[in-house]
Amino acid sequence: MTDKTELNCIDCPHHVECGGKNIELVKRLAEKMITEEEAYYVAELFKAISDLTRVRILFCLLGGEMCVCDIQELVGVTQSAVSHQLRVLKQAGLVKYRREGKSLYYSIADSHVSTMLAIGLEHISE
């Protein structure tokens, strides 16, 4: 029995049909493939940066911490919308905040975020 026939099971006959060049690669990767759970969390992370309003909020905060009403003014949406989106960003670990009096000052959570935004901006301008 060769490796080919091992993988050429009922469920995946195509690997012999198409030459099966990648069988070894597929076997190797199948073992150290990212887990469903990890993939889920990565997807959730990027999902948090996948909305126009949230991207604009994040780029605001790259300039420094600011309160909700400042973000509201810079982004130009309602206070409620900003709050809802800040919640998403907070849950994704992209922003943090501190209270000062009546205001909450939001800021970028860590350097990962800045880096990802920078790479994203770089990627689209090619």
Add this chain to the structure above:
Amino acid sequence: MTDKTELNCIDCPHHVECGGKNIELVKRLAEKMITEEEAYYVAELFKAISDLTRVRILFCLLGGEMCVCDIQELVGVTQSAVSHQLRVLKQAGLVKYRREGKSLYYSIADSHVSTMLAIGLEHISE
């Protein structure tokens, strides 16, 4: 007229109410704020990595180029679903492909993608 009163227009009285500490910052940022168009494209880029299936596809391809049926097997979804998602990834400039006979071999488009995935994975494991 001070800068404060300039910004303390009918539309944004809150800047005086809450102390207006950030008025200078907001003014500066308002000028070099990311454009709506740029933000939109950045959002679209990350949106392409914001789905569980697409994330798994991308991590597959980190191991090297492979054909659709290999991806199908590793990710464990239908061929149609893989094709649809590959289309999204292609349009976002995250993957490319070459034809070899009947098969199409997909691969990561550039190093930006690998970097973003690496940072993403790093971010969620904290």
Add this chain to the structure above:
DNA sequence: ATAACACATGAACACTTATTCATGTGTTCG
């Protein structure tokens, strides 16, 4: 204590999106 302010949150709606099913397209082989 009461009012005003800064912000959060729940519900509802319009809109988007991922999968499935069926079918179409391009390629190779006999």
Add this chain to the structure above:
DNA sequence: CGAACACATGAATAAGTGTTCATGTGTTAT
């Protein structure tokens, strides 16, 4: 040419998402 294969694509449906509106919560000032 025609059949089989590898993959793409259009339509439909179910599930998810962002905004708005109304209201709730926590803080400060009078």
